[in-house]
Amino acid sequence: MKxxxxxxxxxIISNYFNQFGGEELIADTPYLLENKQPKVHDYTGVIGIxxxxxxxxxFSATRQLLSSILDSMGEADKSEENYIDLAGEVANTxxxxxxxxxxxxxxxxxxxxxxxxxxxxxxxxxxRSFIIPITWHSQVGEIVVCxxx
Amino acid sequence: xxxxxxxxxxxxxxxxxxxxxxxITMDLTMPQMDGLECIEKIIAxxxxxxxxxxxxxxxxxxxxxxxxxxxxxxxxxxxxxxELVESLYELMQD
Numbered sequence: 001m002k003x004x005x006x007x008x009x010x011x012i013i014s015n016y017f018n019q020f021g022g023e024e025l026i027a028d029t030p031y032l033l034e035n036k037q038p039k040v041h042d043y044t045g046v047i048g049i050x051x052x053x054x055x056x057x058x059f060s061a062t063r064q065l066l067s068s069i070l071d072s073m074g075e076a077d078k079s080e081e082n083y084i085d086l087a088g089e090v091a092n093t094x095x096x097x098x099x100x101x102x103x104x105x106x107x108x109x110x111x112x113x114x115x116x117x118x119x120x121x122x123x124x125x126x127x128r129s130f131i132i133p134i135t136w137h138s139q140v141g142e143i144v145v146c147x148x149x
Numbered sequence: 150x151x152x153x154x155x156x157x158x159x160x161x162x163x164x165x166x167x168x169x170x171x172x173i174t175m176d177l178t179m180p181q182m183d184g185l186e187c188i189e190k191i192i193a194x195x196x197x198x199x200x201x202x203x204x205x206x207x208x209x210x211x212x213x214x215x216x217x218x219x220x221x222x223x224x225x226x227x228x229x230x231x232e233l234v235e236s237l238y239e240l241m242q243d
Contacts, residue, residue, distance in 0.1 A: 019227045074230070092178060093226045096205025104210040110180045 002149060005101075006030055006130050009057075012097045013143050016090065017136055020072035028133040035123035039131055039142055041065075043083055045091030045111045046122055052105035054148045056123055057098070059091040061141035068137040088113045094143060158182025165191050170198070172240060174233075175220075177204040177211065185211075185218060192219035199240045203228070 010027055017025035033039060044060040061069075066083050069090070075082065088111035095108040114122075123129060129146035153168050155161035159181045165173070173191065177184030188200055202215045205226040212223045221243065224236045 016227050019229060093205040096178065096226065097207045099211070100207040104208045106208075108178060108206075110178055 005147065006132070006145065008098055008101045009094065009130075009143060009145055010132060012094050013132065013134060015097070016093055017134075020069075022072070023137055026135040028135070030130050030132045032128045033131050035125055035127050035129055035146065038118060038123050038129075039144065040117065041141060043087040043113060043115055044118070044122075045087035045089070045113045047091045047095040047111050048109035049095065049106065049147060050109070051107035053102060055146045056129075056144075057091065057095045057108075057146075058122065058144045059087060059094060059141065060144065061087060061090070062139055065136060065139035065141045068139050084113045084115070087111075156180075158184065158187035161187050162190055162194075165194065165198075169195070172237065173198060173200045174203050174237075175200055177202060177206055177215070185214060188215060188218045188220050199243070201236055201240055203233070 014025050014027065040060045042061065042063045043066060044058055046056060046058040049055045049057060063083060066086050067078060069086060070078060070082065091111045092108070099106045123146050127146060129144050132143040132145070134141050134143065151168060151170070153164045153170065155164045157180045161175065175184050175187060179187070184202060184204065191198060191200065196219070199221045200219065201222045201224060202220045203224045203226060204211070207225050215223055221240050222236055224233065
């Protein structure tokens, strides 16, 4: 995936967190990582990409980051179901918003969410992904983008 | 006032037939049946129902397609509570 496409995801994730006002999102310098060991936190929402582009986009967050997002939404329900739903929803929003740049042929799957380490392969083994580390309200997460050129 | 929820397009149609809501908020990326197909089927049952699409799919073509199938409005994620309320209010004015 070319680096200019990465800027699209950086803008989208900044826009997502800016909706809450207050503290700005800190996005660290993105880097490439081999897919052999996916970088994940407590909850990970994964979106499969097909059509004009093929690959995977995922959002992985600590429980604390998701809790901060729920707080900003005014959501008092901190159930497991809500954490899982939110991880999928953020991944869905990031991927769906990318269609504005990539076009309607950027097909996104329904999100699937897992906790902790993945039980099955989520990224193509022989490829690399861009990792975008983020920090918001001192809590951490990652957006991972693996798209074929 | 009754509020019902559904987790898939298939379930949305089942719930619609049971409750016959005045207003529906509908995502497009859903399991079993996507939102566009769901809109089409619900409009076929009741052409007067108001459907507000709430979706992360921010390309123009998707918005146009949803509206052409009978959706009454389109709100792109992320959105604020105020934007949602305003959109629903506008929907009810039509």
